[in-house]
Amino acid sequence: MKFDKNIFEGIFISRPNRFNAKVSLNGEEIVVHVPNTGRCREILMEGTKIFLREELNPTRKTKYDLIAAMKGDVLINIDSQIPNKVVNEALENKKIETLHKYSKINREKTFGKSRFDFKLSTENEEEIYYLEVKGVTLEDKGHCKFPDAPTERGAKHILELIEAKKQGYGAGILFLIQLDNVKSFSPNDITDPEFSNALRLAKDSGVDIMAYNCIVEKNSIELNKVVDIIL
Structure with missing residues (x-):
């Protein structure tokens, strides 16, 4: 964008x-x-x-x-308002391979006690997918982590995604790494062990865990490539 x-x-x-x-x-x-x-x-x-x-x-x-x-x-x-806009553009342009089939994109939709960044659905709305986006800026020697500060809301969102999956909906969390040339991503166990444990539980519960880096220029940013996730 x-x-x-x-x-x-x-x-x-x-x-x-x-x-x-x-x-x-x-x-x-x-x-x-x-x-x-x-x-x-x-x-x-x-x-x-x-x-x-x-x-x-x-x-x-x-x-x-x-x-x-x-x-x-x-x-x-480092703009925390940017990730959702970048992901929205990527969804519209079918750049996120695992989510190609969802043609309807809705922002900021409530499920349970949480408001997820996206509610996606197929054209006939027979399949619904809840997607949460997290912007990532913490990097060291090509390895990125989230969060860089404790986040109670983060773990809460993940538990709600697990509940959505249990109820038969699609559910995923996408970590948008707001820089290029990174090798891998993992949750930040030291900074927020509760979030890290919730993310691993989500993976075991069938929630999709995705990470993408970005091409960043001073006048633009766009979703780029899949990054390896280490849980």
């Missing part, structure tokens, strides 16, 4: 809280919004080149969103 807003390069200075960051843009220190509540500590370090999306909304407190950063020579998109 192409970004339809202006993108500017800057330098990261600090992150006083999880919502805002101080950056240098054209030599001026400004405060910008960080659309990611994860830690991103290995990405957002002082002196790092970052990319800002201009938000022309007069009601906002900040004019820019910090959407991506360089980690060495790798560009990582």
